[in-house]
Amino acid sequence: MSIAPVLLQESDPWGRCDKDTPKQQGQIMITPLFTVTQDDEFLYVSVKVSHVRFSASAIEMVVDSELFIFSLNPYYLRLRFPYPLIDDERATATFNSKESCVDVKLPKENRGQEFPDLDLAAKLLARKEEPGPQTASKPLIEELEISQNVEDKFQNVTADLAQEGESHDWELPQAVAEEPQTTIRYGFNNTYNTIVGVSLSNGNDINELGNPEAALPNDRIVERLIKENIKFDPEFYAADYIMHKHPSEDDDKDFAAALVWKSPVTRQFMAWYKEQSQASAESKQQVVPLSFTEQEQQRMLQLPRKSYLIDESYKPQLFVLILSVLFAYNYDMRENQGEHNIESVWTVGKLIPQFAFLDSQLFVPGESHNSILKSAVITGIRRALCYPLYRQYSIAIKAWNDVYYTLRSGKRVVMKCLLEARELFRYHDVYYVYDKIWLEDLCLWVLSDSVSEGSLRQVAHDLKKEIDALQKTEITFEKIDDTQSGDAMMVLDIEEIEAFADQSYAEYLAQN
Known part of the structure; x- marks a missing residue:
């Protein structure tokens, strides 16, 4: 009726x-x-x-x-x-x-x-105390979570998409080493403590720090590098390399399918970009159009009501956190050809150094290449060659390119992917701690006007340059040299391992 x-x-x-x-x-x-x-x-x-x-x-x-x-x-x-x-x-x-x-x-x-x-x-959603658009260069008060019955508001500042975007300084500032603090902090904006330590008794095996509540930032980096070197298995990598290069019917891994699979986000961006290249100047769009589902709107509404005081020198670490989460999410999606499984939360958590080692810095300032962006790319690949079922350099590069297309698609697509990644952790009995210390705040920060379309677009371009310039010789691991007596170490890069695998496979064929 x-x-x-x-x-x-x-x-x-x-x-x-x-x-x-x-x-x-x-x-x-x-x-x-x-x-x-x-x-x-x-x-x-x-x-x-x-x-x-x-x-x-x-x-x-x-x-x-x-x-x-x-x-x-x-x-x-x-x-x-x-x-x-x-x-x-x-x-x-x-x-x-x-x-x-x-x-x-x-x-x-x-x-x-x-x-x-x-x-x-x-x-x-608005608060009665909220003033008009912010005119000060920096807020003076940081809001903590308030009652869910009091609505919040983000400033509605239209992003200037006519510009390519703000540039980012990917070098971290150097500072004199400090004495250990009484309370070690970690997580988003270094706000949290004690949470990860408590989770260890519940079986948190994403964490790899021996003592997460006492490890200083530089110590986290060192411990991460050592444990990645130990975890990396050259024979495992060589076997996956040969399985990909010379597949057979008996293989238990389908590398070709994982490499051919296209991310829905990448596919959508490619179609949109083709349309834009043929559109008139007046009708061109700057970002991929996207409408959130009712479920996604609910997830955003369930985020806490906070605002943040973020130091400018810390922002590169937050943008790199976005990259690391998107890389881990896309690697798992590609490995499973578009569907998460029961192991996905563990895989994604292991691939994110900010989760497994609480390492948001990624390198010690003054050492190595001094670029947190390049460190993020290399660290993501190193961890992808240590932990997942599929440990393949080409898959890692494909996943990084998926991240690039996600960023180029615009803020709404980035937000959609972060919300999906967050759902893996949000209701997990043990790993929910990473939603608490990282993802919840990250989603809220990206949703705010602190992250503009232009800034994400510039991060995408910077990332693409790093991906295209990367050489296999830069992906290295230190292993004990069995041919030497004592504790002699040797540095292996994956190009050397692949060359050795090719030689061994050729010798095998010659003998058979």
């Missing part, structure tokens, strides 16, 4: 309420599901109000410039938009009984003005 929508307005377009505080004091208010779309003249807000007995008289709404408030016990929604709206006779609200939602039409103050990021529901 079709029921006509119920018109809410009569003489006054809006029911009136206090714009700062929910009317139902002392009650737990629920943030409803909602979507926002637009045309040249109006914003259209659709608020889901299922599981309540609808009453037009019980709804209270208000428009105050950029602020829109909707209240229907037990639902309460407060949104702040980047530009002002008007409360006049054109504003309407109707109840759609078939969809159990209230459809609200809000007139724009300036006809034709484009409101950005309306699909990012978490960015629209």
